[in-house]
Amino acid sequence: MRIPILKLYQYLIISIQWELDDQTALEFQEDLLNKLHETGANGVLIDLTSIDFIDSFIAKVLGDVIKMANLMGAKVVITGIQPAVAITLVELGVHMENVITALDLEKGIKNLQIELGENPWESSSPV
């Protein structure tokens, strides 16, 4: 089973809601890059809210996919990083220089819009 990648306007949105095994993580990396190529999306949002643990392999894949997406011209936003995940990422030295982070998906979209200088959605306060 692969991780669904959702295209909404010019962004790709991925919500990772379970611990990934190595195979799934690699397939995700491949799928995301293919989808970027296919759709010409210029922003990627990866939501990790439901993930409270990340191992070194997955951290590396995540770091790599961010670098690869940047190379392909897309900005990446990671949202909902939990404390233990933040610790793991820093301790493993995963490079997150070109990554925008945000507390949740809505704030992530806002940050991405600011970063890209565009406004496909003008978000007002939810009803």
Place this chain on the structure above:
Amino acid sequence: MRIPILKLYQYLIISIQWELDDQTALEFQEDLLNKLHETGANGVLIDLTSIDFIDSFIAKVLGDVIKMANLMGAKVVITGIQPAVAITLVELGVHMENVITALDLEKGIKNLQIELGENPWESSSPV
């Protein structure tokens, strides 16, 4: 592995990108109703773009989950129904009276906004 349910503003968005087995479909039904209850979302978008075949059990679960979500006060939009899926749903008599449909996710969001008379996103043309 469960189907990720993404909360964006007051909507839940689900992209089903592979054929579901019976167990996953039932877990999805349960997860979606729980998430509706937890979040108080008032709209649900289910995207079936990647699904080109649906069996009778999954069609029934889908019909049921729509009725249940309606009972809980949420509007449901189904997007990207492919020809073979449309045929199956009609032939099996799955009730879709209270369902809004749309070609893709963006149009689905627009229809949901119109139906609910609200506008959490004001979508302009993507850059």
